[in-house]
Structure formats: C-alpha cells, structure tokens
Amino acid sequence: MSKTYTVLNELLVELFNDILMIEQQALRSKDFNDLSITEIHTIEAIGMYGDKTMSEVAEKLNITVGTLTVAVNNLEKKGYVERRRSEEDRRIVYVHLTNKGKLAYRMHEKFHSAMINEVVEGLTDEEEKILISSLEKLNNFFKQRLKKIGGDV
C-alpha cells in the first residue's frame, strides 16, 4: 500500500509536469510560435464551429470575462480570432476563429491525437481498460471534490 502510494503519486506528478512542458515546447518549435499555451487553450475553447459569446468562452476556461477580453484583444491582433457584435442584443460580443485560428486549432488537436495514439499503441487491451477505468475514477474523485469546495464559481 505504502509503496503503491509513493509510486503512483510520483508517476502522476511527473506526468502532469511533463505534459505541461511538452505542450509548451511543441508550441515553441512549430509554426504558431507566437502563441502561448494559454492562447492555444483559448482557441480550443472558442472551437471550430460557429460563434461563442465572451461569457461562454470565459466560463469554459474558468477565467473572468475581463481576463478573456485581454486575451481576445491579443489573439485578434495576431489574426487568430475575430469579434462580431450581436445584432439582436448589442451587449453581446461573439468570437470565432479565423482560418489561421482554425489551422492552429487543428495543429493542437493533432498533437493530442499523436500523444494518445502513441500511448495506446504500447498497451495491451487489458492495460487499456485498466488505464481508462483508473482515469475515470480519478476524474470522479475530482468532480466530487469540486462540488464540495464550491463548484464552478
């Protein structure tokens, strides 16, 4: 038990650190090296299809709308996203990806799929199942935690 704990803990901690670093480095070396991780995640949250309001995107990213405003200003300046004021309700601002933004989106998606593919490739069916169910458990644990301490606010 105690040994399992130590091993698992170290594995998980390392995993998180590595993924963060890899995403960062993947960005630096490729095209789109004028994008930070945060910006890629903003692009991800805006998504490929249709427009999203500022509030929707901010909620998805768990940041304030003020923070998002700044982020979108910069992304707009660099040509990855565009704003559009709603005609029906002129308080609302919609954002969507430009073609350049969509390219960046796909690139990041590709990185993710390469990562997953390579992981799954090395696993047997049994290992695959265990991995998925363990990650699900981990996820449930976190969801519960989030509810307890105050949820999405």
Place this chain on the structure above:
Amino acid sequence: MSKTYTVLNELLVELFNDILMIEQQALRSKDFNDLSITEIHTIEAIGMYGDKTMSEVAEKLNITVGTLTVAVNNLEKKGYVERRRSEEDRRIVYVHLTNKGKLAYRMHEKFHSAMINEVVEGLTDEEEKILISSLEKLNNFFKQRLKKIGGDV
C-alpha cells in the same frame, strides 16, 4: 481504437483542468490561504528533509534560478522557508522548510494521498500492477518526447 482515443483524450484533458482548479480551490479554503499553487509546488520541491541548493530546486521545478530567487524571497517573508549560506562554498545557498513550511507540505501531501487512495481503492493487486506499468509507459513516452524536442533547456 477511435473510441479509445476519444475517451482517453477527454479524460486526460478534463483531468488536467480539474486538478489545476482543485488545487487552487483547496488552497483558498484551507489554512495556508496565503499560498499560491506555485508556492506549494516550490515547497514540495524543497522537500521535508535536509537542505537543497537554489539550483537544485529550480531544476526540479523547471524554472530559472532567478525566478526561484523571487519565489523564495516571498516564501521566506511569509515564514515557510529559510535560507542558509554554505560554509564550504560560499556561492551556494541552501533552502529548507520551517515548521510552518513542513505543515503546509504535509497538508498538500494529504490531498495527494486522498487522490491516490480513490484511484487504488477497488483495484486488485493485479490491476494495481497493471495501472502502474501503464502509467510508466505513458511517462516514458513523454520523457522520449521531451528529449526529441529539446530536453530540459
């Protein structure tokens, strides 16, 4: 294959988002609410036992020593860590946790162990082994990636 990909990808993405949020919220609600996540991780990297040099800690955290200097200044001000100049080589600065720092360390450790318990609970010994080896594979994959794109620099 395609289904596994989607499931795993979603699980991993959710997991990262949740963990970041939870760590943040856990800190806010508890004692030690004058600590940021980054600061807790610095405390974690300094560790319970003995002294570590600034360079060692910075390397562990993958940040520059300059960044760490600032972080340690603040942690010292708040009473979580202490500095000590080496007598043998006066260029070197050692840092270690104060009692308050050790308390914070243990609190964070507790959070981690609750997390691990949740995962391991319900697994047979056999499954436990498989989980560990799966995560090790995942880890190896990332390490390889890191080497390929440029390593620790």
Place this chain on the structure above:
DNA sequence: CCTCAATATTTTGATTATCAAATATTTTTA
C-alpha cells in the same frame, strides 16, 4: 415612455509568475 435594475463587456489598477540579461560574489583553473 421613462427610469431603474440587470446583463454583457471592457477598462483599469494591482499582483504573481516568468524569462533573459546584467551584476555580484566566490571558486577553480591555467
């Protein structure tokens, strides 16, 4: 139709984390 509260966003001011480059000190090496 006017006013007031609510909603959506932006702006502002402050803080934290970060890096690279410059500086300071000490040790090692040639």
Place this chain on the structure above:
DNA sequence: TAAAAATATTTGATAATCAAAATATTGAGG
C-alpha cells in the same frame, strides 16, 4: 595570480490573472 566558470541575486519586461469601476444595452414596472 588573472581569467574563466559557477552560483545566486537583481533588474526590466511581458503575460495571465482578478476585482472593481466604467460603459453600453436591454427589459420591466409604473
């Protein structure tokens, strides 16, 4: 011993973030 290397700190700049204030618009009640 003078130059080079190693260790840490300081400085100046940038990005991400929040809370609070400001702006613009809508909708509801009288």
